[in-house]
Amino acid sequence: MVVQSSLFCVGQNTEDLTGEDAALSPLAPPKFLRTPNDQTGVQGGVASFICQATGDPRPKIVWNKKGKKVSNQRFEVIEFDDGSGSVLRIQPLRTPRDEAIYECVASNTVGELSATTRLTVLRGRCSFLRDRNANSCSFNSQFLQLTR
Template identity: 70%
Template sequence: MASTWSPSVVSVVGPVGLFLILLARGCATEEPPRFIKEPKDQIGVSGGVASFVCQATGDPKPRVTWNKKGKKVNSQRFETIDFDESSGAVLRIQPLRTPRDENVYECVAQNSVGEITVHAKLTVLREDQLPPGFPNIDMGPQLKVVERTRTATMLCAASGNPDPEITWFKDFLPVDPSASNGRIKQLRSGALQIESSEETDQGKYECVATNSAGVRYSSPANLYVRGRELRQAEAGTHCPTLSHPWAHGLPAPLSCADPSRKALTPSTGSLE
């Protein structure tokens, strides 16, 4: 029904104010949820990892949740990692168990306008059941320590038939190189190259090999990004104090732990 405006209302807000009110009403169109990333069916290996990625858009911004048989997933081996203000969520299952984890999982996106659901099937095989060509990680990423602003390269090589596609996860969330303005690139070899490293690049990285036969995850590897002031501190006679990141989960420089040993090389993580 169209709004009716009395002369008294127009006289109070004025013609310009009335125009702005009508414009605001026209711009406040609500939209039901719509998926922009849908989870795909997966074939995993027992003892391995499976991750389903789901994201939706809408107005108001929808909330994404994961269900199994119509009920919210609830297990120590199941973890839901939200992103983009909960309009996206990754369902991670680790370690995979067969046959108990084989099921159809439901991604639900809901806002005040509506609700939509998309399904993804998980199949879990034992190692002795794997078909020919199932992906294999030939070389996974390794622990790396890099100085801030330097380039870090996380290596990955995989084989299978057909040739597997390699993707990356950081802290259990998918890495999207296209969102980094060219700073993060995935090389043709499958390696992940991070230029001008920042502290936000620090985290746990996994490479994932996927083909029509299934999905295989590498072992995770940590990337540590440290400031130049820490390298200078290591070169001196004193060791980093509690104000340094080494006191908050990063490995202490070996030169501090044992003066007879040298520190880690920032670019490779190897002893120098």
């Protein structure tokens, strides 16, 4: 439930008196709309994690790896057009370097919220079962479903 209050502001100087209606909205801490899911990727492949939050003021999303902000040419943070979230894209995946717990942190002046996700990176080659455009492959005798 959103509670909104209104007030009337008055300004006065030696020559004039003026007033204006104003609305006040309560501030809200971050709340996740979407949190990242654990993923398993193949060495040389791509992993993408999505994080989205709401709040007032709008939360800022930051991605961390092992507690530190991600900063590498292979790590791309793509912000949503409306500013409500972002995608962390890692390419190409490397083992064991990229295997880690990743954290999405949503923060504003009212609070902070975080969600974690795990990335596992498999070594070896992925043999596509039908063709390279297929969404599944055989990896070390295991069947994998791929996402794009």
